[in-house]
Amino acid sequence: MGRSPCCEKAHTNKGAWTKEEDERLIAHIRAHGEGGWRTLPRAAGLLRCGKSCRLRWINYLRPDLKRGNFTQEEDETIINLHRLLGNRWSLIAARLPGRTDNEIKNYWNTHIRRKLLSRGVDPMTHRPIDERAPATIAISSERKEEEQQQSSGEESSARRQQAPKCPDLNLELCISPPPRQEPSFQLQLGITDSAPERRDCKSLG
DNA sequence: AATCTTCTCAACCGCCTCTCT
DNA sequence: TAGAGAGGCGGTTGAGAAGAT
Numbered sequence: 001m002g003r004s005p006c007c008e009k010a011h012t013n014k015g016a017w018t019k020e021e022d023e024r025l026i027a028h029i030r031a032h033g034e035g036g037w038r039t040l041p042r043a044a045g046l047l048r049c050g051k052s053c054r055l056r057w058i059n060y061l062r063p064d065l066k067r068g069n070f071t072q073e074e075d076e077t078i079i080n081l082h083r084l085l086g087n088r089w090s091l092i093a094a095r096l097p098g099r100t101d102n103e104i105k106n107y108w109n110t111h112i113r114r115k116l117l118s119r120g121v122d123p124m125t126h127r128p129i130d131e132r133a134p135a136t137i138a139i140s141s142e143r144k145e146e147e148q149q150q151s152s153g154e155e156s157s158a159r160r161q162q163a164p165k166c167p168d169l170n171l172e173l174c175i176s177p178p179p180r181q182e183p184s185f186q187l188q189l190g191i192t193d194s195a196p197e198r199r200d201c202k203s204l205g
Numbered sequence: 206a207a208t209c210t211t212c213t214c215a216a217c218c219g220c221c222t223c224t225c226t
Numbered sequence: 227t228a229g230a231g232a233g234g235c236g237g238t239t240g241a242g243a244a245g246a247t
Contacts, residue, residue, distance in 0.1 A: 090235060106214050
């Protein structure tokens with residue numbers, strides 16, 4: 001049934017990483033570089049799933065990670081990016097050097113969501129909570145259009161459907177000319193057709 | 206001091222996309 | 227073109243910490 005597991009779970013450790021495991025992983029990546037995650041655990045002498053190694057490295061061990069509290073500026077950047085991109089944490093993280101998608105996702109769920117709610121802003125739509133009802137109507141009508149597009153084959157990715165359904169959002173980050181709204185913010189963030197968005201360029205195109 | 210509740214965040218899971226053959 | 231393998235993503239979970247009673 002379905003796909004085979006990414007690794008042999010019977011012989012892998014789970015849960016929190018030990019210091020020794022961290023050191024092994026760091027030493028191996030220093031010696032051989034990133035990549036080859038499926039074979040890495042055995043090569044590094046780790047009883048871990050390759051995915052787990054990758055996650056540990058990217059989210060915790062990478063030397064260029066910033067760690068520490070988010071600044072007010074970072075907060076606002078995340079909020080603005082979320083308004084544009086929705087829950088595409090990896091894209092948001094790409095605009096925040098030293099921050100990881102997992103870290104931003106956690107921070108959003110624990111801090112920013114609450115912060116927006118306290119401001120009277122719906123964290124999903126970024127609209128004032130009072131306006132949520134009319135916004136929902138607008139979303140419903142837009143979804144109909146989207147479904148029509150999907151049925152005609154223009155939308156195939158399920159993940160795209162997770163994007164916030166706000167009519168005034170321009171998610172065509174890659175193929176459209178610079179948006180007229182909030183030009184300074186777009187400029188500041190450098191949202192262009194650069195490599196990190198390759199994947200989304202394709203799906204959005 | 207002990208217990209309960211809430212919060213935080215590292216880690217896991219399953220799915221999707223990309224690349225190679 | 228199809229299939230398999232690998233990388234990557236977002237949602238969710240759960241252990242430990244912190245705060246409240």
